[in-house]
Amino acid sequence: MRTSTELTKRSRGRPRAFIPSQVLDRVRTVFMEKGFAAASLDELAAASGLNRPSLYAAFGDKEQLYIATLRFYGARSVEGLEAILNGPGTIEQRLGKVYKGAIDLYTAPPHRPGCMIVGTAAVESPSHPRIAAVANELLAAIEKSLERAFAASDLPRKPSPAARAHMAGAILYAIAIRARLGAKAADLKAFAASMVPTICHADRGRPARS
Amino acid sequence: MRTSTELTKRSRGRPRAFIPSQVLDRVRTVFMEKGFAAASLDELAAASGLNRPSLYAAFGDKEQLYIATLRFYGARSVEGLEAILNGPGTIEQRLGKVYKGAIDLYTAPPHRPGCMIVGTAAVESPSHPRIAAVANELLAAIEKSLERAFAASDLPRKPSPAARAHMAGAILYAIAIRARLGAKAADLKAFAASMVPTICHADRGRPARS
DNA sequence: TTGTTTTTGTGCGATACAGTACAGAAATCC
């Protein structure tokens, strides 16, 4: 269960026949399609290529496996988010890129999975407080990233960076829900594009430079 | 399975010992706490007060029972929404009431269930297209109600009523998600209150009368 | 009262599922 980060020196016994991050990535597709409760360990094992006892030995029970997957997914998402937000362009352009990228992921065939946090973790929240805690951490990290980007921009301080981040996050979550329910990518992109100036207002007219 | 709407004349055999709408209401609490997949028929039967064969006879299998419950929930929600939107007050005040009412429901103890559509139906969407279809119908009905209210208001036509409705809906869904993940009612209300003027902008200053 | 219809509730069967034991395999350490 120790998080074997790539550079473990080769630790005593028989080596693993799998790469943990790859397993989490494959398992993620099952969790995102079916959700936590409906995903069976047989499906998870089949998708990951290894069998149940190896899964248990490596990650623990289903909840722990789900949490590891969620953390992995969340870390990659925050990474991608920050890569865009720290990149070039006005704040409007970067926020637009964030939404475009998210929508492409959320509406990816074949399952249009939406966001793992909003689409599958939220439902377990009342029954699985540990899942809820991780989901909250991740949403907080997402909004922190957004907040930092707004704070570093030259937008007026009137709606605070935190308030803008809340709003931008809310729009992101709503998009994730609608994607999972089957909304067309083009519609979501049009909606997102219409929301970017509102979030960054520069109220009525053309956006200000950032 | 015929939707015995209150005024069935007394139809031949042994009468039912339950009121279908009451059963749906009790079953709803279980579905909203656990979600569709994790709710077992034993729990559903126990909560409803009747036993499994009676549930099957009355509503069909678990998916059909869930869909009946979702429709019932959705109809009541849209009803409540329209009652507020058709009531007195400016459009800002009415929208504020909508959010306040929704947040009270979403954060109700003991489970902080959020919205049944966003919080439990969405996750089943890839695996259960019939559930997804109903969920989409209901979200469309909600946004239609909002759109009508915006169209009937004296807000500028510049962001179209449909665009405002999409935005208002998105905020509502985001609130539902955050409620299910444990956000405090007060925080959600503050967020909602901050969003109302944005949705209705009358942009910067005081709201216009409606 | 006798027959008919519908609901109730106990109980059953078959399956699926989560989690584990155990023997064999593949590597390192000495």
Place this chain on the structure above:
DNA sequence: GGATTTCTGTACTGTATCGCACAAAAACAA
């Protein structure tokens, strides 16, 4: 090379779950 450690994969156990069969009960019809 032998001992040790760790992983793999088959097989297993107990439980939970869904969905239904069937007899008893409660109403109406004649």
